[in-house]
Amino acid sequence: MALLVVITGYQATPWVSKLQAFEPKLDIRVWPEVGDPDEIDFALTWRHPMGEFKKYRNLKCIASMGAGVEHILCDPDLPHGVPITRIVEPSMPQSMIEYVVMVVLNYCRHYDLYRKQQIEQQWLLKIPILARNVGIGIMGLGQLGGDAAEKLSHLGFQVAGWNRTPKIINGVKTFSGDDQLNEFLAHTRILICLLPLTPGTKDILNRDLFDKLQPGAYVINVARGEHLVEQDLLYALETGQLSGACLDVFRTEPLPKDHPFWRHPKIVVTPHISSLTIPAAVVPQIIENYHRALSGNPLLNEVDIRRGY
Numbered sequence: 001m002a003l004l005v006v007i008t009g010y011q012a013t014p015w016v017s018k019l020q021a022f023e024p025k026l027d028i029r030v031w032p033e034v035g036d037p038d039e040i041d042f043a044l045t046w047r048h049p050m051g052e053f054k055k056y057r058n059l060k061c062i063a064s065m066g067a068g069v070e071h072i073l074c075d076p077d078l079p080h081g082v083p084i085t086r087i088v089e090p091s092m093p094q095s096m097i098e099y100v101v102m103v104v105l106n107y108c109r110h111y112d113l114y115r116k117q118q119i120e121q122q123w124l125l126k127i128p129i130l131a132r133n134v135g136i137g138i139m140g141l142g143q144l145g146g147d148a149a150e151k152l153s154h155l156g157f158q159v160a161g162w163n164r165t166p167k168i169i170n171g172v173k174t175f176s177g178d179d180q181l182n183e184f185l186a187h188t189r190i191l192i193c194l195l196p197l198t199p200g201t202k203d204i205l206n207r208d209l210f211d212k213l214q215p216g217a218y219v220i221n222v223a224r225g226e227h228l229v230e231q232d233l234l235y236a237l238e239t240g241q242l243s244g245a246c247l248d249v250f251r252t253e254p255l256p257k258d259h260p261f262w263r264h265p266k267i268v269v270t271p272h273i274s275s276l277t278i279p280a281a282v283v284p285q286i287i288e289n290y291h292r293a294l295s296g297n298p299l300l301n302e303v304d305i306r307r308g309y
Protein backbone atom coordinates (compact mmCIF):
# COMPACT_ATOMS: atom_id res chain seq x y z
CA MET A 1 0.00 0.00 0.00
CA ALA A 2 1.55 3.28 -1.04
CA LEU A 3 0.75 6.92 -1.58
CA LEU A 4 2.17 8.45 -4.72
CA VAL A 5 3.05 12.13 -4.99
CA VAL A 6 2.89 13.24 -8.64
CA ILE A 7 3.92 16.81 -9.18
CA THR A 8 5.49 18.42 -12.22
CA GLY A 9 7.27 21.77 -12.31
CA TYR A 10 7.10 22.30 -8.54
CA GLN A 11 8.99 20.77 -5.61
CA ALA A 12 7.63 17.61 -3.99
CA THR A 13 9.89 17.90 -0.90
CA PRO A 14 7.67 20.12 1.28
CA TRP A 15 4.76 17.76 0.68
CA VAL A 16 6.74 14.60 1.36
CA SER A 17 8.25 15.93 4.58
CA LYS A 18 4.87 17.06 5.96
CA LEU A 19 3.20 13.76 4.99
CA GLN A 20 6.04 11.84 6.65
CA ALA A 21 5.92 13.99 9.78
CA PHE A 22 2.17 13.39 10.07
CA GLU A 23 2.29 9.65 9.38
CA PRO A 24 5.86 8.31 9.66
CA LYS A 25 5.02 4.75 8.57
CA LEU A 26 3.38 5.82 5.31
CA ASP A 27 5.02 4.36 2.18
CA ILE A 28 5.41 7.48 0.02
CA ARG A 29 6.64 7.28 -3.56
CA VAL A 30 7.52 10.36 -5.56
CA TRP A 31 6.89 10.23 -9.29
CA PRO A 32 8.74 9.17 -11.46
CA GLU A 33 10.32 6.77 -8.84
CA VAL A 34 7.08 4.84 -8.59
CA GLY A 35 8.24 1.25 -7.97
CA ASP A 36 5.58 -1.39 -8.60
CA PRO A 37 2.54 0.51 -10.01
CA ASP A 38 0.19 -2.12 -8.52
CA GLU A 39 1.22 -1.01 -5.02
CA ILE A 40 -0.12 2.50 -5.49
CA ASP A 41 -3.50 3.11 -3.81
CA PHE A 42 -3.68 6.85 -3.65
CA ALA A 43 -2.23 9.68 -5.76
CA LEU A 44 -1.68 13.22 -4.53
CA THR A 45 -1.11 15.45 -7.51
CA TRP A 46 -0.63 18.81 -9.18
CA ARG A 47 -0.26 18.94 -12.97
CA HIS A 48 0.50 15.27 -13.66
CA PRO A 49 1.63 13.99 -17.07
CA MET A 50 -1.46 13.10 -19.10
CA GLY A 51 -2.30 9.39 -19.12
CA GLU A 52 -0.22 8.68 -15.99
CA PHE A 53 -3.01 7.49 -13.70
CA LYS A 54 -4.29 4.75 -15.96
CA LYS A 55 -1.06 2.83 -15.16
CA TYR A 56 -2.17 2.24 -11.55
CA ARG A 57 -4.63 -0.63 -11.45
CA ASN A 58 -5.34 -0.37 -7.71
CA LEU A 59 -5.75 3.38 -7.48
CA LYS A 60 -8.58 4.32 -5.10
CA CYS A 61 -8.41 8.09 -5.13
CA ILE A 62 -6.79 10.97 -7.03
CA ALA A 63 -6.34 13.93 -4.70
CA SER A 64 -5.62 17.44 -5.95
CA MET A 65 -3.02 19.43 -4.02
CA GLY A 66 -5.15 22.52 -4.53
CA ALA A 67 -8.71 23.74 -4.60
CA GLY A 68 -8.89 23.35 -8.38
CA VAL A 69 -9.16 20.00 -10.14
CA GLU A 70 -9.26 20.98 -13.81
CA HIS A 71 -5.57 19.99 -14.06
CA ILE A 72 -6.79 16.43 -13.33
CA LEU A 73 -10.07 16.50 -15.27
CA CYS A 74 -8.38 17.68 -18.47
CA ASP A 75 -6.70 14.26 -18.75
CA PRO A 76 -8.60 12.34 -21.47
CA ASP A 77 -7.21 9.05 -20.09
CA LEU A 78 -8.33 9.15 -16.47
CA PRO A 79 -9.04 5.71 -15.02
CA HIS A 80 -12.75 5.08 -14.93
CA GLY A 81 -14.56 5.23 -11.56
CA VAL A 82 -11.64 6.51 -9.47
CA PRO A 83 -12.93 9.36 -7.26
CA ILE A 84 -11.23 12.77 -7.27
CA THR A 85 -10.90 15.04 -4.25
CA ARG A 86 -9.97 18.68 -3.84
CA ILE A 87 -8.61 20.75 -0.99
CA VAL A 88 -10.99 22.85 1.05
CA GLU A 89 -9.09 25.03 3.49
CA PRO A 90 -10.52 28.21 5.03
CA SER A 91 -7.23 30.15 4.94
CA MET A 92 -7.03 29.85 1.13
CA PRO A 93 -9.84 32.32 0.25
CA GLN A 94 -8.41 34.75 2.80
CA SER A 95 -4.98 34.42 1.19
CA MET A 96 -6.48 35.21 -2.22
CA ILE A 97 -8.21 38.32 -0.90
CA GLU A 98 -4.98 39.57 0.68
CA TYR A 99 -3.18 39.11 -2.64
CA VAL A 100 -5.83 40.95 -4.64
CA VAL A 101 -5.98 43.85 -2.16
CA MET A 102 -2.17 44.10 -2.21
CA VAL A 103 -2.08 44.35 -6.01
CA VAL A 104 -4.91 46.90 -6.17
CA LEU A 105 -3.28 49.11 -3.52
CA ASN A 106 0.16 48.79 -5.14
CA TYR A 107 -1.38 49.97 -8.40
CA CYS A 108 -3.21 52.91 -6.83
CA ARG A 109 -0.19 54.03 -4.79
CA HIS A 110 2.33 53.54 -7.67
CA TYR A 111 4.38 51.08 -5.64
CA ASP A 112 6.33 49.70 -8.63
CA LEU A 113 7.27 53.20 -9.74
CA TYR A 114 8.65 54.08 -6.30
CA ARG A 115 10.68 50.84 -6.12
CA LYS A 116 12.21 51.77 -9.47
CA GLN A 117 12.83 55.35 -8.38
CA GLN A 118 14.50 54.18 -5.18
CA ILE A 119 16.98 52.14 -7.21
CA GLU A 120 17.69 55.30 -9.24
CA GLN A 121 17.64 57.51 -6.08
CA GLN A 122 14.92 59.70 -7.56
CA TRP A 123 12.61 61.78 -5.33
CA LEU A 124 9.61 62.32 -7.61
CA LEU A 125 5.99 62.42 -6.51
CA LYS A 126 3.00 61.06 -8.37
CA ILE A 127 -0.55 61.79 -7.20
CA PRO A 128 -2.08 58.58 -5.80
CA ILE A 129 -5.28 57.22 -7.29
CA LEU A 130 -7.90 57.44 -4.56
CA ALA A 131 -10.14 54.47 -3.97
CA ARG A 132 -13.34 56.44 -4.44
CA ASN A 133 -12.25 57.36 -7.97
CA VAL A 134 -11.51 53.82 -9.14
CA GLY A 135 -13.96 51.40 -10.70
CA ILE A 136 -12.94 47.85 -9.90
CA GLY A 137 -14.60 45.06 -11.86
CA ILE A 138 -14.50 41.51 -10.55
CA MET A 139 -15.32 38.72 -12.99
CA GLY A 140 -16.65 35.70 -11.13
CA LEU A 141 -18.62 36.20 -7.93
CA GLY A 142 -18.15 32.80 -6.34
CA GLN A 143 -16.82 32.62 -2.79
CA LEU A 144 -13.46 34.21 -3.70
CA GLY A 145 -14.85 36.90 -6.00
CA GLY A 146 -17.72 37.74 -3.67
CA ASP A 147 -15.43 38.11 -0.63
CA ALA A 148 -12.89 40.17 -2.59
CA ALA A 149 -15.70 42.45 -3.85
CA GLU A 150 -16.94 43.10 -0.32
CA LYS A 151 -13.47 43.79 1.10
CA LEU A 152 -12.57 46.20 -1.72
CA SER A 153 -15.88 47.99 -1.35
CA HIS A 154 -15.17 48.42 2.40
CA LEU A 155 -11.90 50.10 1.41
CA GLY A 156 -13.93 52.67 -0.51
CA PHE A 157 -13.49 51.45 -4.11
CA GLN A 158 -16.42 51.56 -6.55
CA VAL A 159 -16.79 47.83 -6.97
CA ALA A 160 -18.79 46.05 -9.62
CA GLY A 161 -19.02 42.33 -10.19
CA TRP A 162 -19.97 40.20 -13.15
CA ASN A 163 -21.21 36.66 -12.89
CA ARG A 164 -22.82 34.11 -15.20
CA THR A 165 -25.93 34.07 -12.97
CA PRO A 166 -27.27 37.06 -10.96
CA LYS A 167 -25.79 37.67 -7.49
CA ILE A 168 -26.52 40.26 -4.79
CA ILE A 169 -23.60 41.57 -2.73
CA ASN A 170 -23.76 44.45 -0.26
CA GLY A 171 -22.14 47.61 -1.60
CA VAL A 172 -21.36 46.02 -4.97
CA LYS A 173 -23.07 46.76 -8.29
CA THR A 174 -23.62 43.40 -9.89
CA PHE A 175 -24.07 42.40 -13.53
CA SER A 176 -24.79 39.04 -15.06
CA GLY A 177 -24.78 37.16 -18.33
CA ASP A 178 -23.55 38.18 -21.78
CA ASP A 179 -26.13 40.98 -22.07
CA GLN A 180 -24.64 42.97 -19.19
CA LEU A 181 -20.96 42.29 -19.83
CA ASN A 182 -20.30 45.47 -21.85
CA GLU A 183 -21.88 47.72 -19.23
CA PHE A 184 -19.77 46.05 -16.54
CA LEU A 185 -16.56 46.48 -18.57
CA ALA A 186 -17.26 50.16 -19.29
CA HIS A 187 -17.25 50.78 -15.52
CA THR A 188 -13.92 49.00 -14.99
CA ARG A 189 -10.48 50.49 -14.57
CA ILE A 190 -9.03 47.54 -12.61
CA LEU A 191 -10.26 44.17 -13.84
CA ILE A 192 -9.83 41.15 -11.56
CA CYS A 193 -10.44 37.70 -13.06
CA LEU A 194 -11.65 35.16 -10.52
CA LEU A 195 -13.75 33.06 -12.90
CA PRO A 196 -13.85 29.29 -12.92
CA LEU A 197 -12.27 27.83 -16.04
CA THR A 198 -15.01 26.42 -18.27
CA PRO A 199 -15.37 26.17 -22.07
CA GLY A 200 -17.39 29.43 -21.82
CA THR A 201 -14.70 31.38 -19.92
CA LYS A 202 -11.56 30.05 -21.66
CA ASP A 203 -9.86 32.90 -23.60
CA ILE A 204 -12.32 35.44 -22.17
CA LEU A 205 -9.55 37.96 -21.42
CA ASN A 206 -9.01 38.88 -25.04
CA ARG A 207 -8.56 41.93 -27.25
CA ASP A 208 -12.27 42.51 -27.72
CA LEU A 209 -12.83 42.54 -23.96
CA PHE A 210 -9.80 44.77 -23.27
CA ASP A 211 -11.12 47.31 -25.81
CA LYS A 212 -14.32 47.68 -23.77
CA LEU A 213 -12.53 48.53 -20.50
CA GLN A 214 -11.71 52.10 -19.54
CA PRO A 215 -8.63 53.27 -21.47
CA GLY A 216 -5.42 52.54 -19.54
CA ALA A 217 -7.10 49.81 -17.46
CA TYR A 218 -5.13 47.35 -15.34
CA VAL A 219 -5.73 43.58 -15.42
CA ILE A 220 -5.20 41.11 -12.59
CA ASN A 221 -5.51 37.41 -13.41
CA VAL A 222 -5.61 35.11 -10.40
CA ALA A 223 -7.91 32.47 -11.91
CA ARG A 224 -6.32 30.31 -14.61
CA GLY A 225 -3.80 30.99 -17.37
CA GLU A 226 -6.24 29.70 -19.98
CA HIS A 227 -8.56 32.65 -19.36
CA LEU A 228 -6.03 34.96 -20.97
CA VAL A 229 -5.11 35.27 -24.65
CA GLU A 230 -1.47 36.14 -24.14
CA GLN A 231 -0.84 37.82 -27.51
CA ASP A 232 -3.91 40.02 -26.98
CA LEU A 233 -2.57 41.18 -23.63
CA LEU A 234 0.80 42.08 -25.19
CA TYR A 235 -1.00 43.98 -27.94
CA ALA A 236 -3.24 45.93 -25.54
CA LEU A 237 -0.19 46.89 -23.44
CA GLU A 238 1.62 48.06 -26.55
CA THR A 239 -1.26 50.25 -27.72
CA GLY A 240 -1.80 51.66 -24.21
CA GLN A 241 -5.38 50.37 -23.98
CA LEU A 242 -4.04 48.57 -20.90
CA SER A 243 -1.52 50.25 -18.61
CA GLY A 244 -0.35 47.06 -16.93
CA ALA A 245 -1.16 43.59 -15.69
CA CYS A 246 -0.43 41.42 -12.71
CA LEU A 247 -0.50 37.71 -13.51
CA ASP A 248 -0.32 34.88 -11.00
CA VAL A 249 -1.41 32.06 -13.34
CA PHE A 250 -0.18 30.99 -16.77
CA ARG A 251 -0.98 28.58 -19.57
CA THR A 252 2.33 26.85 -18.92
CA GLU A 253 3.59 26.68 -15.34
CA PRO A 254 6.32 27.27 -14.37
CA LEU A 255 6.40 30.11 -16.88
CA PRO A 256 9.03 29.13 -19.52
CA LYS A 257 12.33 31.02 -19.20
CA ASP A 258 12.01 32.60 -22.66
CA HIS A 259 8.43 33.81 -22.17
CA PRO A 260 7.99 37.55 -23.00
CA PHE A 261 6.00 38.16 -19.79
CA TRP A 262 9.13 37.74 -17.63
CA ARG A 263 10.85 40.87 -18.86
CA HIS A 264 7.85 42.97 -19.81
CA PRO A 265 8.05 46.34 -18.02
CA LYS A 266 4.26 46.54 -17.60
CA ILE A 267 3.67 42.99 -16.38
CA VAL A 268 4.14 41.71 -12.85
CA VAL A 269 4.62 37.93 -12.68
CA THR A 270 4.13 35.89 -9.50
CA PRO A 271 4.50 32.08 -9.40
CA HIS A 272 0.89 30.99 -8.71
CA ILE A 273 0.99 31.98 -5.06
CA SER A 274 -2.16 34.09 -4.67
CA SER A 275 -3.88 31.29 -2.80
CA LEU A 276 -1.07 28.85 -2.15
CA THR A 277 -1.84 25.51 -0.52
CA ILE A 278 0.25 25.27 2.65
CA PRO A 279 1.18 21.55 2.95
CA ALA A 280 1.20 21.57 6.80
CA ALA A 281 -2.37 22.92 6.86
CA VAL A 282 -3.86 20.37 4.47
CA VAL A 283 -1.89 17.17 5.12
CA PRO A 284 -4.37 16.05 7.84
CA GLN A 285 -7.28 16.09 5.35
CA ILE A 286 -5.18 14.24 2.77
CA ILE A 287 -4.16 11.51 5.21
CA GLU A 288 -7.76 11.25 6.41
CA ASN A 289 -8.84 10.68 2.82
CA TYR A 290 -6.04 8.16 2.29
CA HIS A 291 -7.46 6.04 5.15
CA ARG A 292 -11.03 6.56 3.96
CA ALA A 293 -10.07 5.48 0.45
CA LEU A 294 -8.38 2.32 1.73
CA SER A 295 -11.33 1.38 3.91
CA GLY A 296 -13.95 2.33 1.31
CA ASN A 297 -15.51 5.10 3.42
CA PRO A 298 -16.97 8.29 1.87
CA LEU A 299 -14.23 10.76 0.99
CA LEU A 300 -13.91 14.36 2.18
CA ASN A 301 -14.32 17.03 -0.51
CA GLU A 302 -15.02 14.63 -3.33
CA VAL A 303 -15.51 16.34 -6.66
CA ASP A 304 -18.61 15.94 -8.78
CA ILE A 305 -16.78 14.97 -11.96
CA ARG A 306 -19.64 16.04 -14.25
CA ARG A 307 -19.85 19.53 -12.74
CA GLY A 308 -16.07 19.83 -12.50
CA TYR A 309 -15.81 20.98 -8.86
Ligand code: OXD
Pocket: 065, 066, 067, 068, 069, 272, 275, 276, 277
Ligand atom coordinates in the same frame (compact mmCIF):
# COMPACT_ATOMS: atom_id res chain seq x y z
C1 OXD B 1 -5.75 26.00 -6.46
C2 OXD B 1 -4.87 27.08 -6.92
O1 OXD B 1 -6.52 25.48 -7.27
O2 OXD B 1 -3.95 27.48 -6.18
O3 OXD B 1 -5.67 25.64 -5.28
O4 OXD B 1 -5.03 27.58 -8.03
